[in-house]
Amino acid sequence: MSMLYIVSITGCSYLSACLGVCRYPLGMSGGQIQDEDITASSQWSESTAARYGRLDFEEGDGAWCPERTVEPDSLKEFLQVDLRSLHFITLVGTQGRHAGGIGNEFAQMYKIKYSRDGSRWISWRNRQGNQVIEGNRNAYDIMLKDLEPPIIARFVRFMPVSDHSMNVCMRVELYGCEWLDGLVSYNAPAGEQMSLEGQPVHFNDSVYDGAVIHSMTEGLGQLTDGMCGLDDFTHSHVYNVWPGYDYVGWTNESFPNGYVEIMFEFDRTRNFTTMKVHCNNMFMQHIKAFRQVVCYFRSEADWEATPLSFSPVVDDVNPSARFITVSLANHMASAMKCHFYFADAWMMFSEITFQSGKCLHTHKRSPPNHRLILSSNRMVSSPIPSPGDDPTHKIDDSNTRILIGCLVAIIFILVAIIVIILWRQVWQKMLEKVRDPACSHTFYLIHKARPIVYYHVILLIYLQLFSPVPALTSTVVAVTASKAPTATFSQDGVPHYAEADVVNLQGVTGGNTYAVPALTMDLLSGKDVAVEEFPRKLLTFKEKLGEGQFGEVHLCEAEGMQEFMDEDFSFDISDNQPVLVAVKMLRADANKNARNDFLKEIKIMSRLKDPNIIRLLAVCICSDPLCMITEYMENGDLNQFLSRHEPEGQLALISNAPTVSYSNLCYMATQIASGMRYLSSLNFVHRDLATRNCLVGKNYTIKIADFGMSRNLYSGDYYRIQGRAVLPIRWMSWESILLGKFTTASDVWAFGVTLWETLTFCNEQPYSQLTDEQVIENTGEFFRDQKRQVYLPQPVLCPDSVYKIMLNCWRRNTKERPSFQDIHRALLESQA
Incomplete structure (x- = not known):
């Protein structure tokens, strides 16, 4: 059981690990955020407008500056950034106005407000409840501050704060990544309190940014902050907090129906594939993951009548916290209501995430060509550049830039010459490989592997392309x-078989399921097709099982199929009963290659005779659409x-x-x-x-x-x-x-x-x-x-x-x- 424990720990911590890489600049300093998306409450002059509030930029008069001085306890002035879509924001950076020594204005403190819809604004608080963030100490250093907890927002406002009347100017940057879950709020019962050895343990959602009275409504909090709870709920990743802080928990005594209802609202209608719920499982303390979840979906105004139900295996052996993955079976919805049923006295969640359509799990992707901020809460000094320490810095040495530019140009020229020489030699071979959709995934997947793998994978691809003996694709x-x-x-x-020795069957679903060496193909298909033509009128279509690029697969009932069987094959049903079969049907508009592959597949399938391999029973190939009829099992x-x-x-x-x-x-x-x-x-x-x-x-x-x-x-x-x-x-x-x-x-x-x-x-x-x-x-x-x-x-x-x-x-x-x-x-x- 030790292996199970190790993998569980890895699963519990991967979200926290991803928080460490969801720290990319979102475009204030890089220019990806457009001028029209940066606004402010007021400005000194046109040269200190909001668009000049970009970190480490000196355009205009060097920063955004509000029209009036900032007064104590006044939050009238703000610099606002519209990110155009929801983002997971983990870090902020601020800077004052230096302007080459002419300016000396900066914000010693500031607050942040954020919004997901542009109408409801939320004041950010840290995990101890404080709103004020320490700002800059001078006009030129960059101050980076972690947002603990991180926020999910489209609009963010920086609001300078001062304990005395003073002029301020600000340049800012936001760091994070796109929020791909699309979740804008969850409503749930308020977390409860446990008594453990006479001491209270609180399982409330302490960073929830919606309304919390008897229940939590219209907000996000600890279930979406990217922080997974530890195996022992009495400990936490966060310092100076109470036991149970990482989890939101409920006791079954408060829920006579036996379940906790959580409602999730999303930014738009999505095609949901999975929901992952991180649960505590300290069964010694009568805490277990849910025994069943029943989810209802709403795509338009009404809820679907038929819910989705899922029951995980209840684990009474391993007390480790773990993610439970719930398949959502590609339901289309803009809202979801899930009933989580108790398996014991207590149920505790620390994170709930969603995967929908082609979107991967939240805060995993990194904006291209952006550099990662690996540390924060420090001053970065401009007069002493340290680009290895702070990736927001520019290198002002023009000679260095020219030298680097020349070296890069020389490298590009040499690479171009090598590519031209090699391309002339292997042009046709490369073209054939890349055209094959089944093999081209190798070229794509190297971009998905970690950079340390790149060299090895590229080397192997090179050997595949240019070695004298053809290697396997x-x-x-x-x-x-x-x-x-x-x-x-x-x-x-x-x-490995050379490409010339391979028969590549496309198949009606677009996938090459049985890949067959040419020699084997010759042996198997040298005779006539050993299956008979089946009358289409005896097929009754029951259900479409699936479809692919060139055809469809249907579940059918076939009457009189026993008459078409080989003598070595028998059904365990009477002669007058219909037989359940799967029918692969080639689309009438399929190209010539697809039709040839379909006929080859029939030949090969007709020769496969094993008790544990689906048998080809009959065909319909005298007219379009071409069909092959195979067994289908009743369960x-x-x-x-x-x-x-x-x-x-x-x-x-x-x-x-x-x-x-x-x-x-x-x-x-x-x-x-x-x-x-x-x-x-x-x-x-x-x-x-x-x-x-x-x-x-x-x-x-x-x-x-x-x-x-x-x-x-x-x-x-x-x-x-x-x-x-x-x-x-x-x-x-x-x-x-x-x-x-x-x-x-x-x-x-x-x-x-x-x-x-x-x-x-x-x-x-x-x-x-x-x-x-x-x-x-x-x-x-x-x-x-x-x-x-x-x-x-x-x-x-x-x-x-x-x-x-x-x-x-x-x-x-x-x-x-x-x-x-x-x-x-x-x-x-x-x-x-």
Whole structure:
């Protein structure tokens, strides 16, 4: 269980870590904020107007200066900045008017007011309740001050304060990043008080900026301040605060309905994929994460009638605080109302975040070409420049600038010459690689990995492009070379097929699910198609399962399907009953290449005959639209099946929920390994193995399928590369993400993740505590192999022997990963 604890700590602290990098200048000094977005209550003259209040600028008369002197206890004068959208602001900088020694005006103190809508203004207070911020001590130094707590705002006002009448001038900058959650307020019951060993412990939202009477309304606070609570709620990240400060908590004695209702309002209608709730779980003190959450959505004026329900696994073993990820299934809404049900006497939250559409989690992205402020609360002296200490400083040495400019120009000229020479040699080859949407992700993902990975990844891409022996692109690799004599071997010993030896099947959903070596393709498709034409009139369409670039997948009932079956295949239903099938349908306007690939896929699928692989039953290819008809299992996919069930135990008995035993979980996992063993024996690489692509039949029968990518239900499982390829990065091996290598060894990696999903009852995404970009960064840690990579934690139900199988699947070196035959044997032995 130690691994679970370590990963939980990492998940709890990642928001706090991100606060450390959400400190980029928002555009006062850089000019990104336009003049018309900087206004003021008044000004001395046109040359001291608001637009001159930019940090470290000397234009005009050198700063913004209000028309009147600042009087004690007067807050009439202000400099206002409109950021045009909501931002998460963690730091502010101020400076006085120096004007080359002519000016000597500055604000010794100031206050900040902010607004999210331009009408309701809120006075900022620090965590101890103080409003006044220490300003400047002279006219030229820059004073940086952390905002603790940070604010979420579009409009910010700087209001100079003085204890005596004085003239002031100000130059300012705001630091932070864009607020991508879009949350503008949450309404919740006021936090309550616990008595612990005779001492009061307060769980109120102390930084909430809305109204707090009996409940909290129209504000944001500790649940959005980016600070996750510690495992022990009596301690805090913040000094000089009371026990319980990091959490907002409630006791079930105050809620006869058994739940706490929190309502979330957003800036616009959004397409929600997940909600992450950071919960305390000190069950020894009768504190647990919620046992169920039921969410209602409002897109226009009315609330949707059907809510979304989610039940995490209640953990009575590990007391660590943790994020719980709730899938919101792409609901469109501008407001959300969630009922969080108690699992014990107390329930405590410290952070709630949302992911919607293409937006990643809040305060993760950095404005391009902006420099990060790493420290604050210090004076920065202009006469003694220290750009390494303060990135807001300019270097005034003109000779240095000229020298740097010349060196940069020479470097650019040399690079241009090298590029022209290389381009002439490899023009056609590069063009072909970049045109392939499946392989072009390698070029894009290097921008998502940490800078320390860049050199290594670029070097490997260079070797791929320019090496004399063609290396693998993301089209296909087969691990067993005995059946493919044209394979070449890489440095890690894995045989790679040259591009000319690969058959690239596009597929109706836009993804290459079964990537097949050309030799294998010839062996499989040398005969006529071994399936019959099925009468379209016997198909009854029930539901559209998904769609892709070239076609759709439908759930249908087929009458009389038994007459079209091979003699080695039988259904467990009577002849007069309709059969549930999946129908892949190619769009009539699909291009010629897509039609050819569709027919190739039919040929290949017709040869796959294994108890744990979905079978091709029949086709409709005599007229458009072209269709292939495959099995569909009555219990749907494994992800949804397990999400509706609970592990056997006391909790399931109390809730009367359907259960699945551990032995049945292992039985299903063994079947997945058996199906993959069959595919690998044919040199097939699946490339999208996950519980969403495993179908469940009677008596826990499992069959591997391939159309999970096309389903909107699982769009959050795929990472889109600039509108082109979509990749299941949370299931992909490091070499698949960074190098575009897909092999049986990478399928083994995906099997380890699939096994982890199965034993967690699919209650959360793999690496749910990490954003997509952090998942990609973690692959860089596998690449560097400096023992800093993060692994998926050991599930509660998982014995050490089975977790060891997972860890072996995730070994960095592909040669050290087990084969599917080894995995299948090990899972059988674990059940003995």
